[in-house]
Amino acid sequence: MKQESIEIEKLHYEKLHHFVNGQKTPGQSGRFGDIYNPALGVVVKQVPLASSAEVRQAIGIAQDAFPEWAATPAGRRAQVMFSFRDLIKSHMDELAEAVSCEHGKTLDDAKGSITRGLEVVEFACGISQMLKGEHSGSVARGVDCWSVRQPLGVCAGITPFNFPAMVPMWMFPVAIACGNTFVLKPSERDPSCSLLLGELMKQAGLPDGVLNVMNGDKEAVDTLLTDGRVQALSFVGSTAIGEYIYHTGSAHNKRVQALCGAKNHMVVMPDADMDQAADAVMGAAYGSAGERCMAISVVVSVGDAPADALIEKLLPKLDALKMGPYTHADSEMGPVINPQAKARIEGYIEKGLEEGATLVRDGRGTVVVGSEKGCFVGATIFDHVKTNMSIYTDEIFGPVLSIVRADSYDQAVKMINQHEYGNGVAIFTRDGDAARDFANRIQIGMVGINVPIPVPMAFHSFGGWKRSLFGDHAIHGPEGVRFYTRLKTITSRWPSGIRSGAVFNFKAGGEH
Incomplete structure (x- = not known):
């Protein structure tokens, strides 16, 4: 018991950080939130609550990182996801400990939830297949038509306390694999796992600034909702907050998916x-x-x-x-x-x-x-x-x-x-x-x-009806890819001088 008390006292003075531009970043707002070890009923850590200025800075870093990451071939982005997958598996115990310490769920439960998130990472490893467009040749004489799916830009995710590993991994791996950059705002009640995931993504080869983890409360959320540089926002949480996020984000011309309450x-x-x-x-x-x-x-x-x-x-x-x-x-x-x-x-x-x-x-x-x-x-x-x-x-x-x-x-x-x-x-x-x-x-x-919890596999999509989902897209799977990309359709005609009789050289006295 004495040893346990010493460990609690040590943890109580641990202050967490943000993860911005590939680095652990101390909070600058001067505001902190308490993190409990719920099995002990005591505060064991403190998390910095970002100011609006700090969140805007992270958004700017993500925006600066976007052009190069969007231009990175999909196969190279998939290789980062393959490496990330391997790192999650090798750090499973560390991630589960972070989840259980701050959430309270058993280690087996924590590992199970991480595994369900890992399935989405594995889905994201196949992003090259999911981004294939459609092609129609000769829709008219000499005319071809095809479609591509392209990334949106800076995307954001606001995740709940109950699955501090799984739900973030339902969001940012798909968004990043599609070529977007991402700002993750995890629950301030148990953020350590999300910070570890950010570090593992860097180890996997993700360029700095592509994934940023900002801890915060309503001030951080409202900044993500109203900043015009954020193109899309994913949310999982209560219906009251989800409805607010959906209407506020939509009013600021963002694409929003808000997965909410249930009974x-x-x-x-x-x-x-x-x-x-x-x-x-x-x-x-x-x-x-x-x-x-x-x-x-x-x-x-x-x-x-x-x-x-x-x-x-x-x-x-x-x-x-x-x-x-x-x-x-x-x-x-x-x-x-x-x-x-x-x-x-x-x-x-x-x-x-x-x-x-x-x-x-x-x-x-x-x-x-x-x-x-x-x-x-x-x-x-x-x-x-x-x-x-x-x-x-x-x-x-x-x-x-x-x-x-x-x-x-x-x-x-x-x-x-x-x-x-x-x-x-x-x-x-x-x-x-x-x-x-x-x-x-x-x-x-x-x-x-005869299945009590019908959560679909990662290559399908997760989402409810009625007041359990605001927005037009479910999360992860094919719906996730559609949410984090926009469709572009190209119609192309290359006239042939041989077939059309067009003249491509200048002749004296002729039409130029």
Whole structure:
């Protein structure tokens, strides 16, 4: 315990930096934000919060780096991504430690999220194939027509705390591979991983100024939104902020993709394999302490029997769930990000009780021995939840599962379609006809059939519907390439003197 206290004291005085023009850059604003180790419940680092002037300087550096990087052959840009891929794999433990220390998720969870980001890097390695245009020869006599996709310029990304490795890697590798330069504004709650990624990109051979990491808060965000040199902006986070970013950025003539909140439902049909469904709920509802936009936070039981059977199977699993800090090898669920998040989640649990839901398992007051000040919230289950309750309507972003009982399959579909969010959804059933009908009728961007978290592979694109996505493009995959490039179409005619009879030499007395 004494050694742990010494390490905490040492970390408390560590001040982070920005990463600009290929260099670690100290903050100049004089403002700093606190970074918690959520398993300990104490501040361990401080992050500089950039001023508008600092962000504008980084944008200028990215703009200066753009012409040369855009002119770099796509194959050479891909080689940087290949090297970056290898560096991520060789630094996996270091990156996972940075994620877990500041976010709180277990090391296995952290490594899993880094691996999902790595898949997008691997997709970006094939950028030469994705940038191929279309060609039509002889659309008229002597006329050819073709299209190319060209980079936009300076792009920016604003990323959330819950996936400090994966989400940045959903953005900047594709943008940079397409020939753009990039300014990344990671969450000020856990920025160390993004700073490490910037350093690894430099080691991979990326020229200085192509990727810049600026830490900050609303002042930094507003600068990225309003500076005319930023051509496109990607965001992942809450709906309230995402809607603001979309409208503000669009008003300043930027291309914007804003991936926002979610309330993901999992429909459990009477014929579902209940063991499979229970295992799916454990991982999808409580993995990463529920702090992910694709978490299953609502189970819709078609009839009472699936709900009763599911609860019966979940309770012993919850009894066996091991909560603890990431430093314990047997930990299966870590803390939430900070004390404010813990208080907010526990407030929702109290609100659910007030609104009349049945609290089957209460995660409040969870104490982990050795981490008594940690930001732990235990796995929670509400039953008999109604659609007008806040625990149903709102994204809680914590380990709180609501069970809603629907009278019929059609009522379940209608309920989900009427929710304002449309990120992800799942159905568990043995009935192929029901699954096919569900996939076609449900108004949600990503659908799982006996798959609880239907996050697509990197060569497909990720994005929700309704108030879960603002903008016309989903993220990564083919949609990501389209977002970070603009289409140019060329029509060309080269007249032939032989065929046209045109005269190309001067003759006395003739027409010139």
